[in-house]
Amino acid sequence: xxxxxxxxxxxxxxxxxxxxxxxxxxxxxxxxxxxxxxxxxxxxxxxxxxxxxxxxxxxxxxxxxxxxxxxxxxxxxxxxxxxxxxxxxxxxxxxxxxxxxxxxxxxxxxxxxxxxxxxxxxxxxxxxxxxxxxxxxxxxxxxxxxxxxxxxxxxxxxxxxxxxxxxxxxxxxxxxxxxxxxxxxxxxxxxxxxxxxxxxxxxxxxxxxxxxxxxxxxxxxxxxxxxxxxxxxxxxxxxxxxxxxxxxxxxxxxxxxxxxxxxxxxxxxxxxxx
Numbered sequence: 001x002x003x004x005x006x007x008x009x010x011x012x013x014x015x016x017x018x019x020x021x022x023x024x025x026x027x028x029x030x031x032x033x034x035x036x037x038x039x040x041x042x043x044x045x046x047x048x049x050x051x052x053x054x055x056x057x058x059x060x061x062x063x064x065x066x067x068x069x070x071x072x073x074x075x076x077x078x079x080x081x082x083x084x085x086x087x088x089x090x091x092x093x094x095x096x097x098x099x100x101x102x103x104x105x106x107x108x109x110x111x112x113x114x115x116x117x118x119x120x121x122x123x124x125x126x127x128x129x130x131x132x133x134x135x136x137x138x139x140x141x142x143x144x145x146x147x148x149x150x151x152x153x154x155x156x157x158x159x160x161x162x163x164x165x166x167x168x169x170x171x172x173x174x175x176x177x178x179x180x181x182x183x184x185x186x187x188x189x190x191x192x193x194x195x196x197x198x199x200x201x202x203x204x205x206x207x208x209x210x211x212x213x214x215x216x217x218x219x220x221x222x223x224x225x226x227x228x229x230x231x232x233x234x235x236x237x238x239x240x241x242x243x244x245x246x247x248x249x250x251x252x253x254x255x256x257x258x259x260x261x262x263x264x265x266x267x268x269x270x271x272x273x274x
Contacts, residue, residue: 004031004038004110008099008117009046015053017089017138021121024092028118031111038110044100052093052148057139058086066144071183078134079141080180081192085131086143087173088124088199091206092117094151094165102158105213112209119202126195133191146239153236159217163232166210167255168239173203174249204253211254226258243267 007027014020030036069083070076095117099110128138147169154161177200184192218225232238245263255263 002030002036003042004036004114005040005042005044005100005103007036008096008114009044009049012051012093012096012100013046013049013053015055017055017124020053020092021125024096024117024121028114031114038107040105040107040110041103043103046100052090052097054089054093055139058082058141058143060145061142063144063146066142071187074134075136077187077189078131078136081127081131081134082136082138082141083143084180084199085124085127085138087147088120088127089138090145090147090151091170092120092124093148095120097151098161098165101155102161105158106216109213112212116206116209119206123195123199123202126198130191130195150236150238157232159214159221159228160232160236162210162214162217163229164236164238166207167214167253168233168241170203170210171207171250171253174200174207174253175244175246177203178246178249200249204249207250207253215254225256226262241266 004027011020011023011027014023027036031038066083067079068076069080071080095113098113099117102109124138131137147165150165150169151161154164177196181193181196181200184196214229215225217223218228241263243263243266245267247260247263250263251260
């Protein structure tokens with residue numbers, strides 16, 4: 001019988017995007033029907049595997065070299081849509097990485113991240129299909145790799161991964177997606193708006209998964225989530241949190257009132273500085 005974490009590692013290493021997406025859908029379905037086992041204690045070896053598996057394109061460049069995302073041209077809108085596709089591609093990979101890399105977590109942890117991986121692959125498919133209506137596909141423009149770089153920094157610590165990837169890097173999507181959605185509303189791209197609504201809804205759940213397991217790990221070790229987050233953010237060089245923040249979405253995603261108050265104070269400082 002196939003094993004979930006081994007299968008997740010194999011799919012993560014796949015360089016063909018469509019193969020990765022289809023395998024992920026099958027993996028989710030097979031796990032639900034108990035065709036795949038779960039071994040939480042095995043230590044898997046990836047030393048001879050290049051991770052993550054990615055296609056030859058897009059070219060990965062520093063953020064400042066990514067083309068400008070202008071809404072007033074078809075290509076500009078396609079570049080914006082391509083950047084979203086790249087985020088979802090990396091999000092799919094990071095969920096797979098969370099499954100295979102960290103042993104001895106509760107069964108629900110692996111099931112949470114399997115669901116996240118499936119939903120991220122669905123988001124990627126939606127975005128890439130819409131990107132094709134502009135005459136482009138994933139890989140046609142350069143992209144930056146900031147999200148995956150944070151995944152790589154946190155390979156040694158599941159608590160750092162939960163703190164700094166879903167609830168820091170991905171949580172920025174909760175703040176950014178509404179603005180992007182509204183820009184497509186203005187130009188009456190109804191399909192784009194529908195897709196972005198799906199993504200925002202699901203991403204609240206994905207950030208909630210990060211919050212759930214970060215707080216679980218803090219509670220198990222008797223750690224303060226606030227203080228621990230600050231220590232991990234400094235140790236692993238997380239990006240500085242900057243507003244504006246989507247407080248409603250973040251509350252739904254499991255951020256505590258104390259955490260939201262900290263973000264609110266950051267927003268006020270930014271406003272005063274401006």
